Amino acid sequence: MARHAPKSLKEKNKTSLKKSFSALIYIPRFFKEIWNTNKKLFLGSAFCRLIGAVLPVIILWIGKIIIDEIILQTKLEVTDLTQLWTYVGIEFGLIVLSDLVSRAIQLTDSLLGDAYSIDTSVRIIKKTNQIDISLLEDSEFYDKLERARTQTTSRVGLMSNALGEVQSLISIATLVAGLIYFEPYLIILLVLSIIPAFINEIWFSQQQYSLARGWTAERRELDYLRFIGANDKTAKEIKLFGLTDFVVDRFKNLSQEYYDLNKKLAIKRSALGFAFNVLGTLSYYGAYVFIIYRVISGVITLGELTFLSGAFNRLTRNLQDFFSKFTRISESALYLKDYFEFIDISIQPKHNEDIPLPEKIKEGFEFINVKFSYPESDNEILKGISFKIKAGEKLAFVGQNGAGKTTLTKLLLRFYEPTSGEILLDGININRFDKAQYQAFFGVIFQDFFKYEFTVRENIAIGDISQIDNQEKIENAADLSLANQVVSELKKGYDQQLGKRFAKGQELSGGQWQKVALARAYMKDAKVMILDEPTSALDAKAESDVFERFIGLTEDKTSIIISHRFSTVRQANKILVLDEGRVLEMGTHEDLMANKSLYADLFKLQAEGYQ
Numbered sequence: 299m300a301r302h303a304p305k306s307l308k309e310k311n312k313t314s315l316k317k318s319f320s321a322l323i324y325i326p327r328f329f330k331e332i333w334n335t336n337k338k339l340f341l342g343s344a345f346c347r348l349i350g351a352v353l354p355v356i357i358l359w360i361g362k363i364i365i366d367e368i369i370l371q372t373k374l375e376v377t378d379l380t381q382l383w384t385y386v387g388i389e390f391g392l393i394v395l396s397d398l399v400s401r402a403i404q405l406t407d408s409l410l411g412d413a414y415s416i417d418t419s420v421r422i423i424k425k426t427n428q429i430d431i432s433l434l435e436d437s438e439f440y441d442k443l444e445r446a447r448t449q450t451t452s453r454v455g456l457m458s459n460a461l462g463e464v465q466s467l468i469s470i471a472t473l474v475a476g477l478i479y480f481e482p483y484l485i486i487l488l489v490l491s492i493i494p495a496f497i498n499e500i501w502f503s504q505q506q507y508s509l510a511r512g513w514t515a516e517r518r519e520l521d522y523l524r525f526i527g528a529n530d531k532t533a534k535e536i537k538l539f540g541l542t543d544f545v546v547d548r549f550k551n552l553s554q555e556y557y558d559l560n561k562k563l564a565i566k567r568s569a570l571g572f573a574f575n576v577l578g579t580l581s582y583y584g585a586y587v588f589i590i591y592r593v594i595s596g597v598i599t600l601g602e603l604t605f606l607s608g609a610f611n612r613l614t615r616n617l618q619d620f621f622s623k624f625t626r627i628s629e630s631a632l633y634l635k636d637y638f639e640f641i642d643i644s645i646q647p648k649h650n651e652d653i654p655l656p657e658k659i660k661e662g663f664e665f666i667n668v669k670f671s672y673p674e675s676d677n678e679i680l681k682g683i684s685f686k687i688k689a690g691e692k693l694a695f696v697g698q699n700g701a702g703k704t705t706l707t708k709l710l711l712r713f714y715e716p717t718s719g720e721i722l723l724d725g726i727n728i729n730r731f732d733k734a735q736y737q738a739f740f741g742v743i744f745q746d747f748f749k750y751e752f753t754v755r756e757n758i759a760i761g762d763i764s765q766i767d768n769q770e771k772i773e774n775a776a777d778l779s780l781a782n783q784v785v786s787e788l789k790k791g792y793d794q795q796l797g798k799r800f801a802k803g804q805e806l807s808g809g810q811w812q813k814v815a816l817a818r819a820y821m822k823d824a825k826v827m828i829l830d831e832p833t834s835a836l837d838a839k840a841e842s843d844v845f846e847r848f849i850g851l852t853e854d855k856t857s858i859i860i861s862h863r864f865s866t867v868r869q870a871n872k873i874l875v876l877d878e879g880r881v882l883e884m885g886t887h888e889d890l891m892a893n894k895s896l897y898a899d900l901f902k903l904q905a906e907g908y909q
């Protein structure tokens with residue numbers, strides 16, 4: 299498989315240092331979100347970190363005093379150890395406090411992180427719901443959504459790192475002050491030891507991000523292959539068709555390339571990281587030797603030696619930690635950018651004029667020369683469609699696979715806009731109504747309706763979730779769609795968990811699922827009903843029962859039915875035959891039979907099949 303990754307990696311590596319740093323502008327907004335998540339926890343964490351930041355220098359200071367006191371006592375003829383034991387006691391107390399503070403920091407971080415992760419997940423779900431279906435079907439956009447969704451842990455890590463960074467900074471400032479107080483020259487050695495490690499960290503983390511980002515599409519494919527290779531829904535086909543090796547090979551080939559690139563980078567990073575750390579250690583020993591000379595020549599005390607070597611050692615570690623955290627922060631901040639860009643996607647409807655929707659449809663819908671191609675595609679799916687659906691009419695769409703039937707309903711539902719032409723409701727372009735209100739007009743069951751692995755009650759109530767506690771309404775909807783027959787066979791009735799994903803779940807047959815899904819359409823008092831092949835898995839008797847009820851119940855409702863079964867289609871008031879994106883013929887069953895064109899041919903073909 300010729301993958302573009304190596305080339306694309308090179309291209310993406312051009313992500314400049316500037317870009318890494320520019321993502322840091324999202325940090326204040328990020329902290330504002332965390333602050334709003336839980337103010338008390340945030341303040342608690344900040345307070346603990348402040349204590350944690352000043353403790354190291356205080357502990358080192360006490361250590362210095364203890365050693366100086368010991369040396370003093372060894373020189374005295376009559377010793378008085380009261381002072382010494384007080385210092386030791388204080389040091390003990392500080393060490394215990396230091397442990398307590400670091401545990402409190404861990405606790406507040408993890409609680410705050412969990413709370414923030416819940417908040418962002420909710421925000422992402424809500425945002426996804428506001429976004430147009432057309433965007434969700436776009437692969438580039440989907441990648442962005444995936445990055446926003448899957449980087450939750452990284453955002454929580456970012457929070458800890460960023461808070462830790464402030465703590466490190468205060469700690470460093472106090473240690474530097476201590477160092478300057480005794481030996482200002484040591485600062486030069488410190489700076490020299492730290493700069494190469496910092497540059498190394500920044501460069502590699504940038505490479506890492508470019509690699510991960512450049513491979514988003516492939517990682518999505520890998521996830522998909524992992525899903526196909528190991529789940530109950532595909533297991534039957536994978537086994538029967540002997541697809542395991544095919545899936546495994548494809549997975550291995552794809553992941554091997556990513557693994558190799560990542561490995562190269564990780565080895566380089568470790569090797570250079572080691573070399574730079576040796577430099578750090580070297581500078582520490584340089585400082586150590588310098589301090590020893592100063593002690594021997596009597597400029598500083600032994601206690602000060604302990605303080606200085608301890609402070610220098612801590613400072614080197616703190617600074618290294620500070621820089622590596624900083625690069626991790628700028629790396630995660632790039633993910634933060636993905637998240638905020640997703641949250642900020644503009645959702646302003648294009649033509650919304652907020653014209654009030656009619657209480658009752660008077661004339662009906664009209665398609666005027668509607669043409670349509672899916673975004674990013676040159677293929678014209680609808681090639682100038684014109685027809686009317688009168689108020690209260692039952693219209694059926696008929697046509698071969700791929701003729702454009704579902705696409706027509708997607709345009710009617712405003713999931714997409716026509717490339718040209720107009721769709722009117724009572725003479726007004728449908729784009730001029732408020733989109734959410736307009737869509738609430740419809741009760742729709744799609745061909746690929748979703749099988750929610752919830753209880754039967756919840757599955758039906760999804761049609762109008764505000765009525766989830768209205769048992770009478772749910773039962774009524776189930777009676778109309780024949781889902782009541784399904785429920786009567788379930789041990790827990792309406793409370794039965796469906797699907798296999800969760801414990802005690804009961805899987806249904808295709809037709810049984812359709813009956814449950816169909817009940818959703820009856821939950822809502824929709825003005826227009828659209829049923830896109832909702833009965834394809836039902837047996838002939840069930841289908842005829844379902845439609846009889848549907849026609850009876852929806853007498854005053856405008857409805858569109860898409861079906862390949864002519865026994866159903868013929869019950870409609872009007873039938874529209876689509877062929878390769880054009881209206882080939884339109885009329886009642888009798889009209890079309892008399893027309894002796896595609897409809898009549900297909901009808902006869904199906905009728906012969908039943909003989």
Ligand SMILES: Nc1ncnc2c1ncn2[C@@H]1O[C@H](COP(=O)(O)OP(=O)(O)OP(=O)(O)O)[C@@H](O)[C@H]1O
Nearest residue numbers: 435672675679697698699700701702703704705706
């Ligand atoms: N999201 C999409 N992006 C690009 N092309 C699409 C998309 N959805 C459908 N198509 C294409 O549009 C054409 C019409 O599809 P549509 O689903 O409207 O057909 P249909 O008449 O409902 O078919 P069927 O009877 O098989 O359900 C097909 O060629 C299909 O490949």
